[in-house]
Amino acid sequence: MLAEMQGAFRRALLQGEASDALARIAASDMPSNLRLAVYRNNALGSLAAVLAAAYPALERLLSADNFRVLARSYVAAHPPRRPHLSSYGAELPAFLPVFHHTASYHFLPDLARLEWARNESLFAAEAPVLTGRSLEGVPPERLSGLKLPWHPATRLIESPYAIERLWHAEELGRGVAAGAQTVLVTRSAEGAILQRLASPGDVALLRAFAAGSDLTAAADAALAAEPEIDLQTALADHLARATFTLPQDLA
Structure with missing residues (x-):
């Protein structure tokens, strides 16, 4: 019974399917549909704020009003699990290419991937960081064989x-997304999110380490x-x- 009621209100608040929830609301001076609308607006507004915090560049480029429309459609299609x-x-x-207002902006999904990567990085697990001091005193022959996860x-x-460039842009000007x-x-170490462009050699270096290569092989790549x-x-x-x-092996 409780699970059915919770499901009804969840569908009403997040997906707009209000009929089951309205039937379960006790009568009062305010009509049930208006009371439900207040809760729905609060719930959608809160989730839209969560999305805006994770995707600030996307919100800036689309405008706050347009982003709010996007957010509400997204919440209906992908309610919190x-x-x-x-x-x-x-x-x-993945939602941006199928949402009709953003489908023609083919570069926006990759901008969103960058923003979500920043969000993931912020909340990623803690782990000991490799620093220059960690490598002090390591013999060259051992250093060349190190694998750096x-x-x-x-x-x-x-x-x-x-x-x-898009992440820093103030508007969707012509050519702003041109170029890979x-x-x-x-x-x-202080918890700040850092980002920078990576050159082809740097990408190859990082991919080699991710694949388990040692320093010598990664440098060659x-x-x-x-x-x-x-x-x-x-x-x-x-x-x-x-x-x-x-x-x-250095811990």
């Missing part, structure tokens, strides 16, 4: 569109993809950005 609002909104990138907060978003970009997202890459600078930047977690 878990009691953790930090995980709500993961399906929005990604930190749980590290994300790499590759796109045929200029998603990092790959963005590295990490979380600093990076140089093959980008012969002019400065590997020392690239690795120092990753150590500063907490890209990797501490390997078990």
Whole structure:
């Protein structure tokens, strides 16, 4: 009985299917449909605010009013399934191509993937960070064989569109999405979300480490993809950005 009632109100609040819920509301001075509408507006407004917090660039580029329309349609199609609002909104990138107001903006799903990567990075699990100090005193022959696993907060978003430029853009101007970009997202030791463009060699380096390659093989992959890459600078930047977690053989 309780589960049926909860289901009826859930459908009414999130999907607009109000008939079952209205039949269960006790009579009062305010009509049942108006009382339900108040709760529905509050619920949708709260979820729209959660989505806006996760996708601020998307909200800015679409405008707050248009984003609110998108959010309400998304909530109806993808109501929350878990009691953790930090995980709500993961399906929005896949929703954008099928939502009629955004379907023609082919670059928006990749922008949304970048924004969700930032959200995932923020709430990713803690793990020991590999720093420059961690490598002090490691012999060169051992250093070359190290495998550097990604930190749980590290994300790499590759796109045929200029998603990092879009993330900073104030409006959808002509050509703003032109050009492929790959963005590295990490979380600093202080908990700040960091992002920067990744070059072809840097992408190859990171992909090699993700596949389990050691430093020597990963460096070879990076140089093959980008012969002019400065590997020392690239690795120092990753150590500063907490890209990797501490390997078990250094723990």
